[in-house]
Amino acid sequence: MYPEPNINDSYGKLALLVPLLWILYFIGLTIYRVTLHPLAKFPGPTLAGATYLYEAWFDVVLWGRYTHQIGHLHQEYGPIIRINPDELHCNDHLFANSIYTTGSRRRDKSSHYVHSFPPRYVDYGLTIQATVSHDLHRIRRRAMNKFFSRAQICELESTIQSSALKLCRKILSCEGQGALNLASAYSCFTADLISDYSFGQSFGFLDQPGWEPNYKRSVDILLGLGHVLRLLPILGSLMEMVPLSLMQLLSRDIGKVVFPHQIELARESSKPGAKLGAARSTIFTSLLEDSTLPREEKTTARLASEANSIMVGGTESTAVTLSLFTYHVLANPDVLDRIRAEIDTVTADDQGRLPGHKLEQLPYFTAAIQEALRLVHGISGRAARIAPDEDLVYIKSSHSPVRSCYHRNEFVIPRGYAVGMSAYLLHTDKDIFPEPHQFRPQRWLDKNGKRDRSLDKYLFTFGKGDRQCVGMQLAYWELYICAAALIVRVFPRLSLSGTSVRDVQYDHDELIGKPYVGSKGVRVLVSNKEN
Numbered sequence: 001m002y003p004e005p006n007i008n009d010s011y012g013k014l015a016l017l018v019p020l021l022w023i024l025y026f027i028g029l030t031i032y033r034v035t036l037h038p039l040a041k042f043p044g045p046t047l048a049g050a051t052y053l054y055e056a057w058f059d060v061v062l063w064g065r066y067t068h069q070i071g072h073l074h075q076e077y078g079p080i081i082r083i084n085p086d087e088l089h090c091n092d093h094l095f096a097n098s099i100y101t102t103g104s105r106r107r108d109k110s111s112h113y114v115h116s117f118p119p120r121y122v123d124y125g126l127t128i129q130a131t132v133s134h135d136l137h138r139i140r141r142r143a144m145n146k147f148f149s150r151a152q153i154c155e156l157e158s159t160i161q162s163s164a165l166k167l168c169r170k171i172l173s174c175e176g177q178g179a180l181n182l183a184s185a186y187s188c189f190t191a192d193l194i195s196d197y198s199f200g201q202s203f204g205f206l207d208q209p210g211w212e213p214n215y216k217r218s219v220d221i222l223l224g225l226g227h228v229l230r231l232l233p234i235l236g237s238l239m240e241m242v243p244l245s246l247m248q249l250l251s252r253d254i255g256k257v258v259f260p261h262q263i264e265l266a267r268e269s270s271k272p273g274a275k276l277g278a279a280r281s282t283i284f285t286s287l288l289e290d291s292t293l294p295r296e297e298k299t300t301a302r303l304a305s306e307a308n309s310i311m312v313g314g315t316e317s318t319a320v321t322l323s324l325f326t327y328h329v330l331a332n333p334d335v336l337d338r339i340r341a342e343i344d345t346v347t348a349d350d351q352g353r354l355p356g357h358k359l360e361q362l363p364y365f366t367a368a369i370q371e372a373l374r375l376v377h378g379i380s381g382r383a384a385r386i387a388p389d390e391d392l393v394y395i396k397s398s399h400s401p402v403r404s405c406y407h408r409n410e411f412v413i414p415r416g417y418a419v420g421m422s423a424y425l426l427h428t429d430k431d432i433f434p435e436p437h438q439f440r441p442q443r444w445l446d447k448n449g450k451r452d453r454s455l456d457k458y459l460f461t462f463g464k465g466d467r468q469c470v471g472m473q474l475a476y477w478e479l480y481i482c483a484a485a486l487i488v489r490v491f492p493r494l495s496l497s498g499t500s501v502r503d504v505q506y507d508h509d510e511l512i513g514k515p516y517v518g519s520k521g522v523r524v525l526v527s528n529k530e531n
């Protein structure tokens, strides 16, 4: 007779074996990553190539600070470095056009990067911004481009003008009420505009008595989740399993960014003969009617995710640029005077509005907007791309901003591996932007005070290549029209309150660049007479 196998004993062995196998796998993987892996020959700290924990230390534990560390690593290792097991980082402007291409050279997004976007809200794979595949992105982008062309945005001018005037009146009505945080005010303005354009119905944040609620907190929460989701994608999958109703109960702010209802309304109004249609065509009614978009691209889940992506992309980035612009202009009265003098040369229309196409021709005003965009950085950290069909050859240029002990001049990046650049590091390259942390609009002008466009190609705030911000024209139009209205109607009665340059200065990444944790943003006092 054989003794009966002890089941508890077998479970015990299995319980030991599983972690042991996992540890062996992990050790094997680590050795592979630093020896035989196709990126193993690239310069960089061994730990960064061996494990994602290195990136997690800077981005999760130290909170969004890997970009600073990447800057230090470039100083030590040269213009192209390995920053995690599967990704390289380059800090040479001249290589940007090889990474961020347009036309027939295909570029996928790296799935590690797109995991930063919270599932369901700016859904991984469902939105244009989180689409990994180049080919699928082309289909989605083609359908969306027409809403953001210059001609289309010019059509929107009167809506932008009315919202800007509404914003000015509302700020002025805060006279004598203590410090006003402009982050909320500007967020109300941008969210109202983009919701109106997307759904044909504005959120109406500027029409409510105060500035709350608004969309800012929801966007902050979503962007703040980015590092954790990217480095622990399983959390994303868990989030996906939480029913929407529960998520709305758990967080009122996150609950606000779910739009199936708006998509269903758009679907109803796009049906032939519908009665409840919006007065004009909106982004989503038009996407639903677009016969070139395959049916699976028009599901409510996908379009609701896309709505989130447009709302998130279109609200906070423009609002923070306006805040940064406001701080620097109020803190530098000579800059304000110069812009004001230029704006005074523009003839207003019969309703007192300053036309966008005239404003964009003002050289100093434009230079100040470019400078605000440079210092705001947009998506400040790395935005990696993968070339699936070609090896990329990087040849160290004489420009290359970093001096290194590595003497290799040529690197071949194997196809299928991610390589990216970071707006913050490019925008603070002293060779291109001397005194990079200073707000100096004149750097965008020639010695005769005319616009010098030679620096424009180094502005990375809207990204580059095929995946460059689709809303760029709209953002410029909002900035010109709103900033001009504020300068003429509001700034003479504003003064900064308890705000320093640190409140607008880049400190860390939360997908977009953020000032130090705890910053209260740009706060102003509104007085009843002009300063």
Ligand code: HEM
Binding pocket: 128, 129, 130, 141, 194, 309, 310, 313, 314, 315, 317, 318, 321, 377, 378, 379, 383, 460, 461, 462, 463, 466, 467, 468, 469, 470, 471, 472, 474, 475
């Ligand atoms: C100052 C304002 C803005 C800044 C700095 C900005 C920045 C950016 C950047 C850097 C990207 C590329 C992202 C990447 O590579 O992953 C992007 C993409 C995008 N932005 Fe903006 N954006 C701004 C305004 C807007 C506005 C007003 C909209 C309104 C609709 C918008 C919608 C989008 C969308 C939908 C994408 C994805 C495009 C694609 O993947 O093809 N953005 N934005």
